[in-house]
Amino acid sequence: MSKELEELSPLGDSIHGDGSEEETEEDDEPKICQVCGDKSTGYHFNAMTCEGCKGFFRRAMKRPTQYCCPFRNVCVITKSNRRQCQSCRLQKCLSIGMKRELIMSDEAVKKRRIQIRRKRMQEEPVTLSPQQEAVIQELLAAHQKTFDMTCANFTQFRPLDRDQKAISEWNQEPDSSKYSHQIMCKVSEDTMHMAISFTSCSSTSSNSKQPENNERKQLNNIILTSLPHFTDLTTYLIKNVINFGKTLSMFRGLIIEDQISLLKGATFEIILIHFNMFFNEKTGIWECGPLQYCMDDAMRAGFQRHLLDPMKNFHYTLRKLHLHEEEYVLMQAISLFSADRPGVTHHNVIDRNQEILAVTLKTYIEAKRTEPDKHLLYPKIVACLTEMRSMNEEYTKQVLKIQDIQPVSPLLLEIVSKDS
Template identity: 85%
Template sequence: MCLLQLRMSKELEELSPLGDSGHGDGSEEETEEDDEPKICQVCGDKSTGYHFNAMTCEGCKGFFRRAMKRPAQLCCPFQNACVITKSNRRQCQSCRLQKCLSIGMKRELIMSDEAVEKRRMQIRRKRMQEPVTLSPQQETVIQELLTAHHKTFDMTCANFVQFRPLDRDQKSISEHSLEPDSGRFFHTTMHKPPSEDAMQRNISFSSPSSPSSSVQSTENKEWKQHKSAIFTTLPHFTDLTTHMIKNIINFSKTLTMFRALIIEDQIALLKGATFEIILIHFNMFFNEVTGIWECGPLQYCLDDAMQAGFHRHLLDPMMNFHYTLRKLHLREEEYVLMQAISLFSPDRFGVTHHSVIDRNQETLALTLKTYIEAKRSEPNKHLLYPKIMACLTEMRSMNEEYTKQVLKIQDIQPDVSPLLLEIISKDR
């Protein structure tokens, strides 16, 4: 509400030289060398400048304009000699109007409604023509995010060869593969990491809750099929998951806004955002033509994720997400701002200082919006920001299914990373 009032006040100030004051240099005459506060010559309230040829407050300025446009004759209920003050100026409109006229306020200086609207339109057009630029603070935020990203994220994926081999066994998934139309991939992702600092201080997390006993019969059937499958790619994806979690922890710890939070909120934010940030990371590798994740020395397809134990309740929406986001052709700055917005989500489970995190997220979201307006030149660039925000919302909706599938994989084939199990757990 305060921001709205500020914007309205600013617009009124811009209108006043031609719209209400009738005196082009009123603001200059209001402030003299003695810097003494000026008083409204009608009621004695604090003056805001010259309006219609006299120094008045905003209240008397508006009253004079309305009274001059009103056809009704004003009459004093007393003796036409009321003393107008700040406290009683509403009691007698007739004497107040006479006081306005006596100090020299002129009716002919009032602009018509049409002229005022025209002036407002000119101001709006001028604002739209002015180039949008990032503030120094926003430039600093972007640079810090890029620096942290470059330190903790390797686009060459050179470390991927250090994981346990990606042993593909196509026969093991033949019984429960997806239809040819939906055959794509998702790497194993992570959901909700704890802070490395917290672990070093022996801050423990409760063990993951057991999956619900009431599941649909179709899901039971699919998971019975998984029980007979050989999870040949699971060791590789377990190592990959652990590696990516550590990178995200290091990325977050580099950020000034993140380090300023209490350790409990750091843990809560990491637990809630890791799955989404890894989705964003792997979208940078995604080839929307082939449906393949091209990660340096390795390439992943949907069958690899299926051999790790994931199935279509997660993979189908995951693929739609990757195609949607990749087709936006985001720049690196937009990617890092997107993952920072995801990180600073005040509604994560376990967050205590919601207002601080909410302000951080608002700053990041406004920076992203301004960056798009300032750096993009496409005619439909105004659509990019809401599309990015929609992708962030879509990632949130996948969290529950991802957690459920990881827990079921662990029940069938206990080779899930302990770090990942702590991430998907919730403190009770």
């Protein structure tokens, strides 16, 4: 019998509460095996033995073989000759009190080993792999290159007009959804192709069903005073999101059609995540360098409560998580690599990329966070990602409605347009 089998792992049966006890005496004197005199590793099956005799007893009790002593059944078992007479060795095991009923089943041993392995993994510090570190550094570099956290360029947009009268007229309409049937906007993908190629965006055509004359007059009387500024702001941010994606090696490896589909699906969500970095949860204000925004500004741009109310709740919820910059950029990337976006063809590749990002985020939280409830952070982030998907659909509907009242940019229309 090989030494490897003889010296089986002590994970099998040397377990408190399962028939074995660890040596707890405080003296430092070496303990010897009561069977063969070898160095003992503790109590196994109710007797102090070495690992070899522990393994021998377990195997002997599980086998139906009847051992026979070639001598007179009076062999003296020692460390050197313990393998020569299995019969006398087994009798010695029984004579010192080793009990068969304390042997664990193979299934119980396997289960216990898994538990011990998991416990050791929990005790060992979690660390990011070199590959995960590289992913995070690439995302951080892309974010810092494409998103200006000082918001210095916000001063280049058309002024933010906070005309209260105009917004009150818009909100007086009790059923603003009556106009939604009037909008059937189609925009070619030429604009998106050009944007991804970092060229200027050309004008796109829009085919909208014209409302009746009296309804058109009602729409023309509505002035969305903040819309010009928000149109400039959104166009600027869309270009930043495109540049962010194009900076990532994972994204560049996809075919151009999938790049377009992912950008169209995730742009609104990535902008939401980005803007959350500026949100002050104490005041409810987005503090963007030289400018500050509130929900009323979005209403003056034409957006309505059934989008803005859940959006504000989302910003409070996400901001209160106090995410690190690394967690923010990983969240943006997870949103970007969503294989279930309309128009995506290579689902498996995108799914694998998202899985890498999700595992990296979870590992980062485990490795870098010290809070006792840190295990709750990852599912909370996933819940926020899910919430953004529902807001994304409503955002698309409202942008198309606003376009029928007051024009927005061709690039924004291309982002929210559905593939024909």
